[in-house]
Structure formats: C-alpha cells, structure tokens
Amino acid sequence: MPAQIINGKKISEEIKQEVKKQAEALYKETGIVPGLAFILVGDNPASKVYVTMKGKACEELGFYSITLKLPAETTEEELLQKIQNLNSDPKIHGILVQLPLPSHINEQKILQAIDPIKDVDGFHPVNVGKLVIGLETYLPCTPAGIQELLKRSGINPSGKHVVVLGRSNIVGKPIANILLQKKEWANATVTICHTGTKDISYFTKQADILIVAMGKPEFVKGDMIKPGAVVIDVGVNRVDDPSSEKGYKLVGDVHFESAYEVASAITPVPGGVGPMTIAMLMKNTLQAAINQIAVKQLSN
Amino acid sequence: MPAQIINGKKISEEIKQEVKKQAEALYKETGIVPGLAFILVGDNPASKVYVTMKGKACEELGFYSITLKLPAETTEEELLQKIQNLNSDPKIHGILVQLPLPSHINEQKILQAIDPIKDVDGFHPVNVGKLVIGLETYLPCTPAGIQELLKRSGINPSGKHVVVLGRSNIVGKPIANILLQKKEWANATVTICHTGTKDISYFTKQADILIVAMGKPEFVKGDMIKPGAVVIDVGVNRVDDPSSEKGYKLVGDVHFESAYEVASAITPVPGGVGPMTIAMLMKNTLQAAINQIAVKQLSN
Numbered sequence: 001m002p003a004q005i006i007n008g009k010k011i012s013e014e015i016k017q018e019v020k021k022q023a024e025a026l027y028k029e030t031g032i033v034p035g036l037a038f039i040l041v042g043d044n045p046a047s048k049v050y051v052t053m054k055g056k057a058c059e060e061l062g063f064y065s066i067t068l069k070l071p072a073e074t075t076e077e078e079l080l081q082k083i084q085n086l087n088s089d090p091k092i093h094g095i096l097v098q099l100p101l102p103s104h105i106n107e108q109k110i111l112q113a114i115d116p117i118k119d120v121d122g123f124h125p126v127n128v129g130k131l132v133i134g135l136e137t138y139l140p141c142t143p144a145g146i147q148e149l150l151k152r153s154g155i156n157p158s159g160k161h162v163v164v165l166g167r168s169n170i171v172g173k174p175i176a177n178i179l180l181q182k183k184e185w186a187n188a189t190v191t192i193c194h195t196g197t198k199d200i201s202y203f204t205k206q207a208d209i210l211i212v213a214m215g216k217p218e219f220v221k222g223d224m225i226k227p228g229a230v231v232i233d234v235g236v237n238r239v240d241d242p243s244s245e246k247g248y249k250l251v252g253d254v255h256f257e258s259a260y261e262v263a264s265a266i267t268p269v270p271g272g273v274g275p276m277t278i279a280m281l282m283k284n285t286l287q288a289a290i291n292q293i294a295v296k297q298l299s300n
Numbered sequence: 301m302p303a304q305i306i307n308g309k310k311i312s313e314e315i316k317q318e319v320k321k322q323a324e325a326l327y328k329e330t331g332i333v334p335g336l337a338f339i340l341v342g343d344n345p346a347s348k349v350y351v352t353m354k355g356k357a358c359e360e361l362g363f364y365s366i367t368l369k370l371p372a373e374t375t376e377e378e379l380l381q382k383i384q385n386l387n388s389d390p391k392i393h394g395i396l397v398q399l400p401l402p403s404h405i406n407e408q409k410i411l412q413a414i415d416p417i418k419d420v421d422g423f424h425p426v427n428v429g430k431l432v433i434g435l436e437t438y439l440p441c442t443p444a445g446i447q448e449l450l451k452r453s454g455i456n457p458s459g460k461h462v463v464v465l466g467r468s469n470i471v472g473k474p475i476a477n478i479l480l481q482k483k484e485w486a487n488a489t490v491t492i493c494h495t496g497t498k499d500i501s502y503f504t505k506q507a508d509i510l511i512v513a514m515g516k517p518e519f520v521k522g523d524m525i526k527p528g529a530v531v532i533d534v535g536v537n538r539v540d541d542p543s544s545e546k547g548y549k550l551v552g553d554v555h556f557e558s559a560y561e562v563a564s565a566i567t568p569v570p571g572g573v574g575p576m577t578i579a580m581l582m583k584n585t586l587q588a589a590i591n592q593i594a595v596k597q598l599s600n
Contacts, residue, residue, distance in 0.1 A: 129425030
C-alpha cells in the first residue's frame with residue numbers, strides 16, 4: 001500500500017491560523033503586536049527568498065516586521081551594534097539573522113549577541129542547552145516543525161526507534177535531542193547517523209521513523225527503508241531538469257517514488273517540512289512577545 | 301579471551317599528575333592558584349562523601365578550596381546570595397553545588413546562577429548548549445572522563461556504533477552529544493536508549509561501545525553484549541552483601557563477571573569511571589583559572 005502523504009502545507013496553514021487568532025487575542029488584551037526583525041547581510045539569493053517568505057508570513061498573521069538589508073562588507077562590529085539596537089527595541093520581540101553570514105563575520109559571536117528572550121530561531125547556546133536539559137525554551141523552527149508534523153499526523157514517536165541522518169546544529173542535533181526527551185510526542189530511542197557512519201542503510205533499515213537532513217539529493221532509496229516506516233524528508237536540493245521551464249526542480253534527500261512504495265507515511269518536497277519551519281517561527285515569535293510582556297509586568 | 305580491564309584509577313592518577321604540573325607552571329607564571337568552592341546543602345551522606353573526596357583531590361594538587369556547609373533549611377534566596385558572593389570572589393575559579401539539593405530549592409535556578417566561566421561541572425544551560433553546538437566549553441566531568449578513558453586506552457569511537465543506556469542530564473545526554481561531534485575521539489554513530497526503549501537488548505547487542513548509566517544494579521548481562529564490544533559502566537549501586545564487613549558491596553549497572561567474558565575491554569566498579577570524574581573536575585578547574593586570567597588580562 002503506498003504511503004500516506006503528510007501535507008506540511010496544509011498543517012502549516014492550520015498552525016498559522018491558530019497563531020493569528022492567538023495574536024489577535026493578545027492584541028485585544030494588551031495592545032501589543034508581535035514584532036520580528038530580519039537581518040540579511042549580503043546578496044545570497046536563497047537567503048533573500050527565505051527572508052521574503054518569512055516577511056510575507058508576518059504580514060499574513062498581522063505581525064509587525066522589519067528587514068535590515070546590510071551590504072556584504074558590513075563589519076562584525078556594525079552587525080553587533082544593529083543587534084544591540086534590536087535587543088533594546090520594545091517593538092521587536094524576535095530577531096532572526098539569516099544564515100549563512102559572510103565569512104569575515106563570526107556567526108557564533110553574532111548568534112550569541114541576540115538576547116536569548118528574542119532568539120526565536122533557538123540558536124543561542126543557552127536556548128540549545130535548555131532544549132537538551134528539557135526546560136522551556138524556543139525550539140529551533142525546523143525540528144519543532146518536524147515534531148509538530150508527527151503530532152498532527154497522529155504519529156507518536158514514544159517507544160519508537162527514530163533514526164536521524166545528519167548532525168547539523170539546525171536540524172539533526174536538535175531533533176535528536178527533542179525526540180529523546182521524556183516528554184509527550186517524544187520519548188523515542190534515537191540514533192544519529194552522519195558522514196562518519198560506515199553503513200548508513202544498516203541503520204536506516206531499523207528506523208520506525210526516519211528523519212533525513214543530509215543535503216544529498218535523493219540519497220535514501222526505498223530499499224533502505226523498513227516497510228511501514230514513517231519518512232520525514234528535510235532536504236531541499238536543486239537538481240537540473242531540462243524538462244521544466246526553470247531548468248531545475250526541487251528534490252529532497254529521499255528518492256520519493258521508491259520510498260513512497262515502502263513507507264507508511266512520507267513528507268513530500270516541496271510541501272512537507274519546509275512550510276512548517278515558517279509556521280513554527282511565527283509560533284516562537286508570538287511566544288517571545290508573550291514572554292516579554294510577562295517580564296515587563298514582573299519588573300513593574 | 302577475557303576482557304582488558306580499563307584501569308580508571310591509574311588513568312585518573314596520571315591526569316591529576318599532569319594537571320598538578322600545569323597548575324604549578326601557572327603559579328610560577330602568574331602567582332595564581334586554581335580555587336574551587338564546594339557548596340553542600342543538608343546532610344545527604346553520599347553528597348558528604350563526594351565533597352570530601354573532591355576536597356582531598358584539591359589538596360593533593362595544591363588547589364585552593366573551600367566548602368560551604370549549609371543547613372538543609374537554607375532558603376533558595378540565601379543560596380543564590382552565596383553563589384553571587386563566589387561569582388565575584390577572585391580567589392574562586394570554579395563553583396560546584398553538590399546535587400541533589402533539598403526539594404524546596406529549584407535546582408535549575410541555582411545552576412543557572414553560577415557564572416558560566418566558573419561552572420566547572422558544565423551544567424549551566426549555556427555550557428550545555430556550547431557542548432552540543434561543538435564550541436569550547438567545560439564538559440561535564442563524568443562524560444568527559446568517559447571520553448578520556450577511551451582516548452587513553454586507545455579506543456577510538458570514530459566510525460563506531462556507541463549505544464548509551466540512560467538519558468540523564470549528567471551522563472547520558474552529554475556523553476551522546478560529545479561522542480557524535482565531528483571531532484577527534486568522537487565522530488561515532490550514537491544511539492540513546494532509556495526507560496522508554498522497548499527492547500533494550502536489541503540495541504545493546506549492536507554496540508561496538510556500550511555506555512551504561514541507568515542506575516540499575518547489574519542490569520546488563522554478558523548475553524546482551526556483542527562479543528568484542530567495549531563496555532563502560534557508569535553505575536554505582538550499593539547492594540546487600542552479608543559476606544562483607546560493611547554488609548554491602550558496590551556494583552555497577554553491568555554484571556561484571558558475565559560481561560568480562562564477552563567484552564574486549566571493560567571498566568570495573570569501583571575503579572573505572574568513578575575516579576575519572578574527579579580528575580576531570582580538577583582539569584576543568586585549572587582551565588577555569590586559565591580562562592579567568594585571560595579575561596582579566598583582556599579587560600586591563
């Protein structure tokens with residue numbers, strides 16, 4: 001039986017509608033609109049597209065947003081100053097520095113300069129640490145989106161063997177640490193594979209839930225998947241496609257056609273994990289606004 | 301062939317001697333002696349023993365140390381004040397709050413009050429996050445000790461399948477996150493099992509390196525271990541033993557006799573991981589002194 005297709009587009013729309021309603025209620029109660037600042041350094045075309053999409057989501061949900069477009073030659077010092085300004089700007093509840101940054105800027109130094117309460121990407125070490133310890137924090141958007149996809153598809157990772165391919169700080173490590181927690185919609189036995197893993201299919205074949213975030217187009221084929229497994233494809237790769245108008249198409253890290261025949265459920269690319277990332281960013285920004293209102297009330 | 305016994309006692313002595321020499325060199329150069337403050341709240345007998353042992357290690361290495369013994373009824377506010385005092389005490393480079401704390405005190409609040417540069421236990425969320433991201437930080441002492449045991453026994457986890465039993469914040473989660481890093485003496489494929497894992501032996505039998513930190517006396521038997529695997533036993537459990545003078549004996553989470561016949565190398569209990577924890581604490585404290593000297597020089 002071919003797999004259920006997990007519709008990330010539809011689920012992300014549901015979440016955004018929920019967040020929009022909650023933001024409206026917050027506004028009625030407090031007069032405050034969640035505000036998100038984007039910082040875009042240089043001319044990376046993919047980064048521009050991402051920031052535009054996130055900005056549109058803000059508009060859609062009635063959030064306040066600003067985008068600082070800085071030239072590629074911006075110094076680290078200048079960027080730090082911009083972040084300091086945003087840290088103390090009461091209209092801004094979330095700060096998102098679009099990665100990657102130009103190579104002359106120390107990415108970690110920049111991420112660590114963001115006030116953790118405004119770190120809606122969940123990349124500040126203190127928020128990463130809280131995630132691992134199991135404390136309340138902003139979960140990084142893509143892994144949070146994966147957990148939410150599972151939840152809203154009724155797929156409970158508890159007691160399951162989750163195999164994660166990839167150990168990036170943005171996806172692999174946080175999703176592994178989220179799903180191993182003794183919490184609801186987690187509590188999985190988790191294996192993390194990566195470029196140092198000798199026989200990847202030995203592990204993929206064991207997965208009840210396989211999460212693939214490697215950045216290798218169509219790497220995981222159907223014969224690497226246990227029949228009935230759930231497959232979450234985080235990859236977004238451009239590959240040449242002379243038959244398409246643009247000359248390319250987007251594919252995931254999973255070979256969809258063959259995986260679809262074996263899996264019980266699978267996320268498509270595009271329309272799977274991708275849209276969830278933005279929905280979770282909106283959720284984190286609303287939460288950041290709520291947190292900052294609470295802090296203000298406590299200090300009054 | 302029975303297993304090589306990994307002598308944690310001997311290896312930890314070597315490390316302490318190295319740290320001692322480095323501390324002497326630091327003193328000659330700067331006139332500064334590494335200083336460690338212990339905070340002990342209440343009368344937990346095990347906690348008292350641990351603090352005494354750690355204090356003795358300080359003496360042995362010529363470190364300065366103080367122990368604040370506070371009554372069980374100490375308030376959270378009072379404890380926070382003590383920590384603030386130690387944070388600003390230039391003679392103290394490391395602060396160790398012996399856990400567990402009495403239940404009326406919020407453990408996380410206390411750990412987060414320690415200045416991260418003095419957090420030689422590596423429990424502050426910002427240091428946990430740095431560990432996960434792969435940045436320089438103080439590694440928690442027990443998992444750091446495990447990695448060092450492997451290193452000094454010539455057992456390289458790179459490319460191996462490491463299976464960790466237990467997901468505590470003190471051992472299981474950090475050792476998993478340390479060994480999956482793309483670094484030397486790491487780079488392992490890591491699986492984390494715990495109370496939510498359905499068939500533990502399915503996983504233990506796959507391990508090239510099995511790290512057991514469950515707190516269940518002699519839970520892992522020889523028939524759960526792959527022949528030739530390396531077994532690291534983090535458990536320390538008191539079990540009744542009428543034949544001994546004290547009426548009890550210490551055993552690990554691994555059934556040593558049967559595991560010894562199957563494994564290629566194994567840590568004993570006691571004398572395996574235990575002494576390494578203290579050695580790594582001394583190493584972290586020396587590093588903390590070095591870091592604080594560097595910060596002072598930078599700010600002058």
